[in-house]
Amino acid sequence: MRNPAFVQVTGPLAPFAEGFRVRLEVLGYARQPQVVHLDLMARLSRWLDERGLDGSALSTEAVEEFVLDRQVAGHRSARSIRSLRPLVEYLREIGAAPLAVRQPVAGPVEVLLADYAVHLARERGLAAVTIQRSTDLVRPFLAARVCAAGLDLKTLSAADVIAFMLARSGSASPATVQRTGTALRALLRFLHLQGLIDNSLVGAVPTAANWKLAALPKYLTREQVATLLHSCDRGTAVGRRDLAILTLLARLGLRAGEVAALRLEDIDWQRGEITVRGKGNRHERLPLPTDVGEAVVAYLSGSRPAAATGREVFVGTRAPHRALTRGAVTQLVARASHRCGLGTIYAHRLRHTAATAMLHAGASLEEIGQVLRHRHALTTAGYAKVDHEGLRALARPWPGEAA
Template sequence: MATDPSCVRISGPLSAFAAGFADELTNQGYRPGSACKQMGLLAHLSRWLGGEGLGVADLHASEVERFLRARRAAGYGDFLSIKAMRPILAFLRGLGVAPMPPLPMPSGPVETTLERYCHYLTVERGLGSETARGYVDAVRLFLQGRISPDGLALDLAGLTSADVIAFVVRRCPQQGQSAAKLTVTALRSLLGFLHLDGAIAQSLAVAVPSVAGRRLSGLPKALDADQVRRLLASCDSRTPNGCRDLAVLTILVRLGLRADEVARLALDDIDWRAGEIIVHGKANCTERLPLPTDVGEAVAAYLHCGRPARPHGRTVFVRIKAPHRSLSSGGVTQIVAAAARRAGLGQIHAHRLRHTAATQMLRAGASLPEIGQLLRHRRALTTAIYAKVDRDRLRTIARPWPGEVA
């Protein structure tokens, strides 16, 4: 098998783009063997286009599908999906020589309304994209119940408080407490938007019932010191993957960042001289946090030994395999889950490490306001739940049981 992508012979209408594509694969960090396979796919596509009397400008979605069917029929066993075509199509579209895919259109009145609602949440209300998507998903079922008989519009003009209450009473018992609370919060927000948008005459947000359940009734589930040690020790720092995962986990455990905040962290957000890190949090808020020594050492080791040489963009954490794009919040979550499995800790989500950071600070003597500052809580009540974790402090203020010798 060829190991130099520039040596793959390409004839046909795509031959003029072969050298540029080979350079692009190298820049994206593809290994020679993988790059040669991509060049082989380009060669096959070019031959097929030539045989069909087509050119690069004809690479619409329908023609790409035809090519893939022809490739399967010819007996090829790999690169048989649209996903496999992404590197080639992205390169050619980036040059402006291949047609761009059509923009997806909202399908039906529900998705059209939800698209406007999502825009309202992110632009007008300043919510993060992840939070906005959660709101949209939470109210989709409500809007689906308001589709007109012909399916072409939403019947909102006749919406009443009784309709709103009936939906909540029907929907929330099917959900857990946190999901039910999200449903009613998102529904209030949606009803306010529909009023502003002119779809309903008056806001029905006040008609949405509250979900029963005392605030701060649960306990944050933090890892203990031994579990944290096992989690970090599960990363092999001799490998690029291990270096990256150790840096991610150290940030989560020590600074209590959210998964999407770790994913968005950029090289320019780390001030090595000042020993600070800039965090881009909820609602587009930006905060400066101190950079602990162990966090700085883990990140520096990853940047020196684990981060690919030619990544896309300037985010700190990127995919180890080519193309080296930014790590997503889902990727951060997967890193935590994989490390927990290796350490024999069962299923652990990234947010549990945020609780761990707060609990460690509390047990080290930090005050609740200091913990709230690290976690960037906007309300002191949100941090108050951690007071229930420190049992030693609680014993000092607990009143003796009647009849008990103090």
């Protein structure tokens, strides 16, 4: 196995090679991955030298050109921007490469949506992820109004609004159509407020037929939950991490994003409590059950990488050990469900499972709502439909003769 210290880097990036090697070691990269990244640094340095450039010319466009050249030449390594991410991040951090510059917004639709996003953040206080979803839903509506002069909004009519929603209903689920309607109403209010349309067309947006509480909550049985947890290999760091995450989801009903956002200081071991960073930037405390605490301790005591630099509890097992994202937590649940033959299950199914388990254990809907941190009692009321024993007492006798 090659020694990373012996990798020769010549050219304009040579002065930064030793610092990059130390950075890789601090981030927890093993010796062989260190060699790979240093070799990549050497190739990039030679590529810059051949063109008479130095690190100051290493813009986003230059990195893309380097990757494209390697693809065209048929090289098997460094064929994506992602492979260069650790090196480019380091060079930018120490000032050896220019910072990434956000490309200017292009096109009338994106210009308007950028202004709209600022409005949603400042006036309505929406989170970035909510703003992104809202703008994505209304982008096709604005794209249909593009003309030679820019955006044709003055001739926008109620018929155009209805036509868009009808077309959307033919290609999307009822829930998506409902969310599109909500986003479109908010956009139309903004357009009217800015004077871009003469009349408020909010009333023209039809209401999507998507009745609340129409479906039964889907959940796992106690045996299925046990099977899911048992599928994690406790003999590996990945298995202990996954077990801790699945236990949090199944026992406390946390959302995937809440698990990803959990930080080391959010766990109060003396009081046996956990702080949940929920929707709307709300921070709420929940009791930490014994089995959940044991699973988290088993992960933290020997499986969480020591080289992880962030304060998030759950991080990737491969260097540079970045915090898991909401999507990573969701996919982790899906992989576990496939391993034990339960089909494709995502994180929110375990939230329903936790609520149903509390209901079957005798908890009231109010108590369940407090644990799940629901803002409205109606949100929790849907779980009453799975309380068969309680509903049996309310059933009226069937009129007429018994079948």
